Amino acid sequence: MPHLRENNTALISALRGLLPSESVLADAEDMRPFECDGLAVYRQLPMVVALPETVAQVQSILRLCHAHGVPVVARGAGTGLSGGALPLADGLLLSLAKFNRILNIDVHNAMATVQPGVRNLAISEAAAAYGMYYAPDPSSQIACTIGGNVAENSGGVHCLKYGLTVHNILMLKVVTMEGELLTIGAETLDSPGYDLLALMTGSEGMLGVIVEITVKLLAKPERAQVVLAAFDDVMKAGEAVGSIIAAGIIPAGLEMMDKLAIRAAEDFVHAGYPRDAEAILLCELDGTHAEVSEYILAVRNILTASGATEVRTAADEAERQLFWKGRKSAFPAVGRISPDYYCMDGTIPRRQLPHVLRRIGEMSAEYGLAVANVFHAGDGNLHPLILFDANKEGELHRTEEFGRSILRLCVEVGGTITGEHGVGVEKIDQMCVQFLSAELSQFHAVKAAFDPSGLLNPGKAVPTLRRCAEFGAMHVHHGQLPHPELERF
Amino acid sequence: MGGMDISTALQQQVLDAFHNGTPLNICGSGSKAFLGNASRGQAIDVTGHRGIVEYDPSELVLTVRSGTTLHEIEAALAEAGQMLAFEPPHFGEAATLGGTIACGLSGPRRPYCGSARDSVLGCKLINGRGEILRFGGQVMKNVAGYDVSRLMVGAHGTLGVMLELSLKVLPRPAASITVTRVCSAAGAVSSMSALLGKPLPVDGACFHGEQLYIRLSGSAQAVREARSKIAGGVLPDADNFWHALREHQLPFFKRNGALYRVMVKPATPPLNIEGTWLLDWGGAQRWLYSTEDPASLRHRIASVGGHVTAFRGGKQADEIFHPLPAPLLAIHQRIKASFDPKNIFNRGRLYAGL
Ligand SMILES: Cc1cc2nc3c(=O)[nH]c(=O)nc-3n(C[C@H](O)[C@H](O)[C@@H](O)COP(=O)(O)OP(=O)(O)OC[C@H]3O[C@@H](n4cnc5c(N)ncnc54)[C@H](O)[C@@H]3O)c2cc1C
Ligand SMILES: Cc1cc2nc3c(=O)[nH]c(=O)nc-3n(C[C@H](O)[C@H](O)[C@H](O)COP(=O)(O)OP(=O)(O)OC[C@H]3O[C@@H](n4cnc5c(N)ncnc54)[C@H](O)[C@@H]3O)c2cc1C
Numbered sequence: 095m096p097h098l099r100e101n102n103t104a105l106i107s108a109l110r111g112l113l114p115s116e117s118v119l120a121d122a123e124d125m126r127p128f129e130c131d132g133l134a135v136y137r138q139l140p141m142v143v144a145l146p147e148t149v150a151q152v153q154s155i156l157r158l159c160h161a162h163g164v165p166v167v168a169r170g171a172g173t174g175l176s177g178g179a180l181p182l183a184d185g186l187l188l189s190l191a192k193f194n195r196i197l198n199i200d201v202h203n204a205m206a207t208v209q210p211g212v213r214n215l216a217i218s219e220a221a222a223a224y225g226m227y228y229a230p231d232p233s234s235q236i237a238c239t240i241g242g243n244v245a246e247n248s249g250g251v252h253c254l255k256y257g258l259t260v261h262n263i264l265m266l267k268v269v270t271m272e273g274e275l276l277t278i279g280a281e282t283l284d285s286p287g288y289d290l291l292a293l294m295t296g297s298e299g300m301l302g303v304i305v306e307i308t309v310k311l312l313a314k315p316e317r318a319q320v321v322l323a324a325f326d327d328v329m330k331a332g333e334a335v336g337s338i339i340a341a342g343i344i345p346a347g348l349e350m351m352d353k354l355a356i357r358a359a360e361d362f363v364h365a366g367y368p369r370d371a372e373a374i375l376l377c378e379l380d381g382t383h384a385e386v387s388e389y390i391l392a393v394r395n396i397l398t399a400s401g402a403t404e405v406r407t408a409a410d411e412a413e414r415q416l417f418w419k420g421r422k423s424a425f426p427a428v429g430r431i432s433p434d435y436y437c438m439d440g441t442i443p444r445r446q447l448p449h450v451l452r453r454i455g456e457m458s459a460e461y462g463l464a465v466a467n468v469f470h471a472g473d474g475n476l477h478p479l480i481l482f483d484a485n486k487e488g489e490l491h492r493t494e495e496f497g498r499s500i501l502r503l504c505v506e507v508g509g510t511i512t513g514e515h516g517v518g519v520e521k522i523d524q525m526c527v528q529f530l531s532a533e534l535s536q537f538h539a540v541k542a543a544f545d546p547s548g549l550l551n552p553g554k555a556v557p558t559l560r561r562c563a564e565f566g567a568m569h570v571h572h573g574q575l576p577h578p579e580l581e582r583f
Numbered sequence: 584m585g586g587m588d589i590s591t592a593l594q595q596q597v598l599d600a601f602h603n604g605t606p607l608n609i610c611g612s613g614s615k616a617f618l619g620n621a622s623r624g625q626a627i628d629v630t631g632h633r634g635i636v637e638y639d640p641s642e643l644v645l646t647v648r649s650g651t652t653l654h655e656i657e658a659a660l661a662e663a664g665q666m667l668a669f670e671p672p673h674f675g676e677a678a679t680l681g682g683t684i685a686c687g688l689s690g691p692r693r694p695y696c697g698s699a700r701d702s703v704l705g706c707k708l709i710n711g712r713g714e715i716l717r718f719g720g721q722v723m724k725n726v727a728g729y730d731v732s733r734l735m736v737g738a739h740g741t742l743g744v745m746l747e748l749s750l751k752v753l754p755r756p757a758a759s760i761t762v763t764r765v766c767s768a769a770g771a772v773s774s775m776s777a778l779l780g781k782p783l784p785v786d787g788a789c790f791h792g793e794q795l796y797i798r799l800s801g802s803a804q805a806v807r808e809a810r811s812k813i814a815g816g817v818l819p820d821a822d823n824f825w826h827a828l829r830e831h832q833l834p835f836f837k838r839n840g841a842l843y844r845v846m847v848k849p850a851t852p853p854l855n856i857e858g859t860w861l862l863d864w865g866g867a868q869r870w871l872y873s874t875e876d877p878a879s880l881r882h883r884i885a886s887v888g889g890h891v892t893a894f895r896g897g898k899q900a901d902e903i904f905h906p907l908p909a910p911l912l913a914i915h916q917r918i919k920a921s922f923d924p925k926n927i928f929n930r931g932r933l934y935a936g937l
Binding site for chain 2: 200203246247249258274276278280281288290292293301336342344383443470473474511516529536540543555556
């Protein structure tokens with residue numbers, strides 16, 4: 095039935111033979127909630143949405159799609175910020191939402207086995223009864239799924255000390271596009287063969303559909319304390335970040351917000367942030383009681399020496415939570431003060447922070463668009479939020495141009511176009527800035543090793559060489575971009 | 584920062600091998616030559632490609648050429664009060680970083696502070712077509728493209744010649760102490776497992792010769808506080824003990840016969856398999872000298888969810904690494920072909936046919 099692709103009704107009725115009818119959605123209205131992820135400027139209805147609830151169903155769906163050449167896009171909670179879960183008009187959207195069970199918490203081996211649709215925070219909540227938790231904590235953790243976290247290699251405010259998703263998982267069960275079930279990694283610390291676990295992590299749903307995840311659990315630290323420091327100059331805050339690390343201290347979290355972000359967050363959740371500061375740093379220290387006391391003292395001294403105008407330690411756990419609430423709700427807070435905002439995600443070597451922040455400020459003036467900076471300062475992962483109004487003629491276009499300039503700057507100073515949000519559809523052209531043709535070809539070859547048919551999330555994350563040639567040519571013409579074939583940095 | 588860049592010569596050698604289909608045997612110092620299946624092919628010597636390319640302690644990132652010795656790297660880090668978090672075994676004076684990363688071996692700190700692979704941030708390599716490629720980078724977080732750098736770790740040089748590696752490094756702990764007490768193997772396993780659920784600064788746990796050893800590292804305060812919560816006496820000269828464990832210089836490792844590296848879930852009770860055991864990594868990595876038939880050994884250990892490497896002293900003809908299920912092996916072969924289409928690098932070093 096190779097022409098099934100043209101014949102949607104036949105595919106849909108074949109799906110109804112595999113799943114209960116309420117698990118196959120084909121009406122536009124039913125499919126509307128799946129038309130975009132967190133990057134809502136891109137929208138597309140799929141041909142059909144399937145909501146399986148067993149691994150066998152996932153296998154059958156993928157076999158069916160494989161046999162008929164229908165592309166498949168996996169989806170967790172749809173909080174992704176790069177359009178990774180954006181549906182394809184002629185494709186099937188595979189929602190893992192019904193895989194929402196925690197299968198096992200193994201305290202003795204400090205691990206938990208969960209289904210991919212389990213929310214990130216739900217793992218820590220379930221482990222709390224044993225004094226344990228799952229470390230990576232993206233700001234979206236009440237909503238995003240662990241499957242999506244693995245697919246994006248998500249980080250969080252605690253990843254400076256505790257690592258990213260890739261450092262905190264042990265084993266995956268994955269279904270290939272052909273419908274084959276693979277076990278990748280192991281319940282042991284190392285596993286035989288190539289490190290496919292690393293390859294799967296951050297692969298944006300292009301290599302396989304993740305149907306089970308075994309994560310590591312950590313003992314909850316005895317104490318966590320946060321220090322808030324205010325600065326009258328963003329550069330000083332940036333330099334303070336380097337000084338803390340240089341002193342041999344690895345904070346559990348080290349976050350920075352600038353004035354616009356501080357005010358938006360303060361107005362939204364009343365976190366007690368100083369509204370008149372140009373920048374604040376939130377520095378969390380965790381460990382044993384005595385250890386935390388020792389580090390708090392050291393960090394306070396460094397911050398003061400770096401020119402902080404105010405250094406405040408949370409008075410109690412409630413205030414600590416409040417300080418973090420302000421940070422974790424910074425994106426929605428900015429959403430309240432601007433009709434739209436665009437979140438960037440470049441990472442740079444930490445020492446470039448002052449330079450890059452200054453350049454972003456200058457570009458903000460050039461493009462006539464305000465920027466709120468809220469980011470993971472400790473690991474140099476920037477999240478400039480560009481404020482714009484999509485209803486104003488040309489503003490989205492200008493915003494995207496501005497965003498591209500920021501990413502090019504990140505690559506120029508030795509960084510990367512994406513620290514944790516993924517490439518998706520959004521940054522696919524910037525991949526041509528960061529990688530040479532031979533490197534992109536190697537990525538395509540890796541993809542083909544898992545998915546020879548190329549039907550899993552096609553067109554995302556890795557651009558075709560042709561696309562780069564067109565993109566590169568266009569920009570070279572305007573004299574803005576070095577030719578992608580030339581030496582980078 | 585000194586050293587020597589011979590990447591052009593190495594690239595030329597790979598290009599020639601690609602055109603002529605000559606198998607290559609990638610050579611570091613040869614300290615781990617015993618490890619893996621017998622190597623064939625023309626030697627391609629990376630030890631001349633050496634030197635620290637970039638190291639800024641406040642970035643916690645180090646970039647070095649792959650032929651640089653661990654010795655030189657660790658000396659540079661120590662000067663800045665930092666270290667490689669994965670505490671790599673050297674197994675020889677001249678061990679190179681490239682060989683260490685290719686073997687993917689980590690020391691006693693691994694369960695608590697991460698593995699060799701966890702430290703890798705970026706890699707520059709020559710693939711089997713003679714192309715020089717760069718993946719990852721010098722920053723802590725980077726999700727642009729597939730994680731090819733970490734794929735190189737433990738690939739035993741079968742996917743490419745690593746030229747340069749960027750690693751995340753960590754400050755050395757200000758203080759460290761080792762607490763030891765006599766106990767049974769079963770008691771050690773349950774004590775080490777219980778520690779995983781406690782917020783203590785443990786960075787080493789080993790059971791050897793009826794003794795349990797727990798290493799605590801961190802700020803002086805933290806170590807003092809934690810020590811009072813763990814029963815046992817303080818081990819004098821603890822650094823020597825952990826060094827000897829890491830380098831396989833304890834008397835335990837001086838035996839003749841086949842040494843197996845057994846990976847299991849840490850809380851797995853002592854296995855009833857004939858032989859002499861040493862438990863490292865809090866019980867997650869177990870060393871075993873045994874005369875049991877390797878196939879039945881693998882079978883027994885696989886039945887508790889573990890796997891085995893024939894680390895040293897076994898029969899050369901036996902499979903060294905734990906066999907892969909057929910669908911996974913097929914993906915391995917396709918990945919190998921995608922990097923090294925003419926199969927020139929370290930043929931058969933990891934698995935026959937890879
Ligand atoms: C099963 C097993 C058992 C082992 N047993 C022992 C032992 O008993 N004693 C001991 O001392 N060591 C042992 N080793 C370890 C290994 O040989 C050393 O740990 C490693 O550090 C050697 O560094 P080297 O520079 O000497 O590398 P080499 O020994 O020269 O090379 C180690 C491996 O890495 C590859 N390689 C080296 N450099 C590169 C590069 N730049 N790019 C790509 N690939 C590269 C080589 O081809 C080889 O496969 C064992 C390893 C394994 C896997
Ligand atoms: C307010 C806000 C704050 C955020 N903060 C952070 C942050 O601090 N750190 C951070 O890293 N990210 C952050 N994000 C981004 C986002 O939450 C993460 O990328 C998250 O991991 C996405 O999970 P999801 O379940 O929503 O995945 P989706 O958006 O549904 O999917 C993301 C990608 O994963 C693939 N995928 C999903 N499930 C599977 C599966 N089971 N198998 C294979 N592929 C799959 C999809 O195809 C897609 O490519 C934030 C987003 C928002 C909206």
